[in-house]
Amino acid sequence: MPKSSSQSDPAPLVGEASRLSRRPSPSHSGSASKKIAVIAWREFRATALTRAFFVGAVVLPALIWGAMFGVGAMNFRRPPMEGTLAVLDATRDSVVASGLEAHFSPEAAAERSRREREALERIAKEQALQFGVPEDEVEQRLAMASLAEPAPRVTLERLPADADMQAQRGRARAGEVLAVVSVTEDTLTLVPQGAPPPGEGAAPDPRGSYQFIQGETLRPEHARTLRRSVERVIEDERFRRAGMDPVAVRAVSNARTEADAVLVTREGEKKSNDALVRILPFIFLMLIFMGSMTGGQYLMMGTLEEKGSRVMEVILSACSVRELLLGKLIGQGLVGLALMAVYAGVGLAAARNFNVLSQIPAGVLPWTVVYYLMAYAFLGAMMLAVGSAVTEIREAQALYAPIMLLTFMPFLLMFPLLENPGSWIATAASFFPPTTPFAMVMRLSQPSYQVPLWELVGSTIAGFLGVVAMIWIAAKVFRVGVLMYGKPPTLLGLLKWIRYA
Secondary structure, X not given: OOOOOOOOOOHHHHHHHHHHHHOOOOOOOXXXXXXXXXXXXXXXXXXXXXXXXXXXXXXHXXXXXXXXXXXHHOOOOOOOOEEEEEEEEOOHHHHHHHHHHHHOOHHHHHHHHHHHHHHHHHHHHHHHHHHOOOHHHHHHHHHHHOOOOOOOEEEEEEOOOOOOHHHHHHHHHHOOOOEEEEEOHHHHOOOOOOOXXXXXXXXXXXXXXXXXXXOOOOOHHHHHHHHHHHHHHHHHXXXXXXXXXHHHHHHHHHOOOOOOOEEEEOOEEEEOOHXXXXXXXXXXXXXXXXXXXXXXXXXXXXXXXXXXOOHHHHHHOOXXXXXXXXXXXXXXXXXXXXXXXXXXXXXXXXHHHOOOHHHOOOOHHHHXXXXXXXXXXXXXXXXXXXXXXXXXXXXXHHHHXXXXXXHHHHHHOHHHHHHOOOOHHHHHXXXXXXXXXXXXXXXXXXXXXXXXXXXXXXXXXXXXXXXXXXXXXHHHHHHHHOOOOOOOOOHHHHHHHHHHO
């Protein structure tokens, strides 16, 4: 009885499978390149020219974008804050309670709402001028600004000095009041700079703090509004006691000081957009990761399905193992490239629409295609080997672990590469084939850093040498596993397959 692939000495069976996979078929006809092209087109057609792929690659992104714009176009008016704020004010002359009464007066609330609407309108117009937002979208944003949250209608209730705070907690819990605020003279006293913190077991320092009691029925945004209002009144009183005018202090603090940032490049001057520049490396990382992983997943699942249904044996009667392997790699690589082109096109169209297309370095776009091919070929070869070694998806879990480890490495290195693209970690990741494409595309997409030419050339050579080595290893596993059935191999078993194939 022949031994299975998972037994201690797989050499006889592995050798027989390898010999059968190299056996020429009488039905072979035409050149090898023609057969590879036919297999590649079959793989591409079976995956990309299907309704499911169209829905996932085109319809689903369109629906997501439509939902985002649709939600943005809807007018959401939050319910206004109405109710009673109970205040226990033990400060001199009850200055906090008096300040809160003035703060929540109808005249002051209406004035704050007017200023907020003006600020929203100003921001909408500035973004339209800076990013080239279409006029109809500007009008939509202005309309939303006019529907800002209505002014709160809060009634202040002054509690007596001997008020039962436990009873007030019950009122807040029952929703009878919005919240209960308790301030003392210590609240207006600042903790000196460098003061030591209270020792272990000691009571907390009451200076500079106040008590805010709320029930679970109070909306989070209303709780934030109340706390900001109380803290603003407390800060204004601190300014007065320090001999400063609160209005003048806030006018200076809120005064706008903005730089007209201009980015000077070899192509000329253009507006600088720091936010986009910061996220560009992550965008290109995800673009390559998504394309390579999608193609690799299709490759593994297709191979596993064909082997499990014995279709693989029929295919091998018309072509060699090498032709089948290369055809599958090329075909599913084109699938990933098509998917990446769709998302890249959508991203470039959005960048052009918001007038930030000039912020994307032109030189990184062709390199993105090169690094996608590198990442896909490396990961795809690994997934092809796993798919050929098993017959069920649950059997692939143990062999899939090293692939998952390699796919997570770029995300572990993301922050060091963003913080310092010229560090030794970035250089080492650029010359390590599993992470070469991801590290290099993140470094190239940062305009503030110029990758040395020797690193660009050397890392590219190292990356494709790693691809050649991985395809060579995957071919050995594929040659044996494609005709091997029974108990799936372990990682050690795969190493023996590579040795005997």
